[in-house]
Amino acid sequence: MEVVAVPSLPKQLHLYTAADEVINSLLDLRLEKWGLPPFEDWVEGTLPLDPWYIVGPVVKGFGRDSKVLGIPTANLSTKGYSDLLSEHPAGVYFDWAGLSARGVFKMVMSIGWNPYFNNKEKTIEPWLLHDFNEDFYGEELRLVIVGYIRPEANFPSLESLVAKIHEDRRVAERALDLPLYSSFKNDSYLRSS
Numbered sequence: 174m175e176v177v178a179v180p181s182l183p184k185q186l187h188l189y190t191a192a193d194e195v196i197n198s199l200l201d202l203r204l205e206k207w208g209l210p211p212f213e214d215w216v217e218g219t220l221p222l223d224p225w226y227i228v229g230p231v232v233k234g235f236g237r238d239s240k241v242l243g244i245p246t247a248n249l250s251t252k253g254y255s256d257l258l259s260e261h262p263a264g265v266y267f268d269w270a271g272l273s274a275r276g277v278f279k280m281v282m283s284i285g286w287n288p289y290f291n292n293k294e295k296t297i298e299p300w301l302l303h304d305f306n307e308d309f310y311g312e313e314l315r316l317v318i319v320g321y322i323r324p325e326a327n328f329p330s331l332e333s334l335v336a337k338i339h340e341d342r343r344v345a346e347r348a349l350d351l352p353l354y355s356s357f358k359n360d361s362y363l364r365s366s
């Protein structure tokens with residue numbers, strides 16, 4: 174017998190020492206690891222989701238100089254989203270993002286506690302895949318989240334975290350061009366105010 178544990182409480186992985194594997198959510202169950210046929214719903218390294226929606230003003234984040242790393246994240250206020258946040262497992266997702274004065278952009282984001290930094294609160298950190306020449310704090314950001322890439326993870330170094338985030342970017346950019354995901358670019362939610 175082999176045991177995969179999926180704790181319902183976050184940050185409790187260390188309690189499950191008897192399991193062969195502990196995963197963060199069922200999104201991360203890989204049947205092929207256990208000699209079983211893989212799930213067939215993954216598409217080019219991504220899992221399509223029933224879309225979910227978030228809107229809110231861009232707020233100040235941790236001021237960790239993410240920009241210096243080339244990965245600015247337009248942090249969203251999580252006010253009013255505690256249910257939605259607890260429903261969705263920590264991990265890396267991709268979306269279409271609307272900023273009313275600027276347009277609609279591809280986006281890849283992390284939801285979670287960022288194990289590398291061990292945050293106290295679950296945060297939403299969207300990286301818009303576009304070069305802006307100014308900040309847009311306070312502007313309303315509208316998101317349609319369409320797919321999942323991977324669980325959040327810890328990394329032995331900042332360089333390896335940054336390299337992984339760039340890989341996430343490539344996966345998201347490619348996926349969002351597939352008809353399966355590109356159709357959501359026209360979702361009216363992204364443009365209404």
Ligand code: ADP
Pocket residue numbers: 231232233234235236237238239240241244245246247248299300301302303304305307308309310
């Ligand atoms: P903070 O810690 O305040 O979130 P960051 O270093 O993560 O600071 O920078 C995020 C800010 O940079 C955003 O709030 C936004 O105003 C701006 N920004 C510029 N370009 C982008 C981009 N491509 N994606 C996300 N935010 C961007």
Ligand code: RBF
Pocket residue numbers: 235237238239242244246265281282283286287288289290291298299300324325326327334338341342
């Ligand atoms: N932080 C982590 O600790 N682990 C992760 O696996 C992780 N993945 C991320 C994926 C993406 C696409 C983005 C935008 C951020 C991710 N982060 C992760 C958050 C990162 O630590 C945070 O944005 C830093 O502030 C980057 O400088």
Ligand code: MG
Pocket residue numbers: 234235239245246247248298
């Ligand atoms: Mg940020």
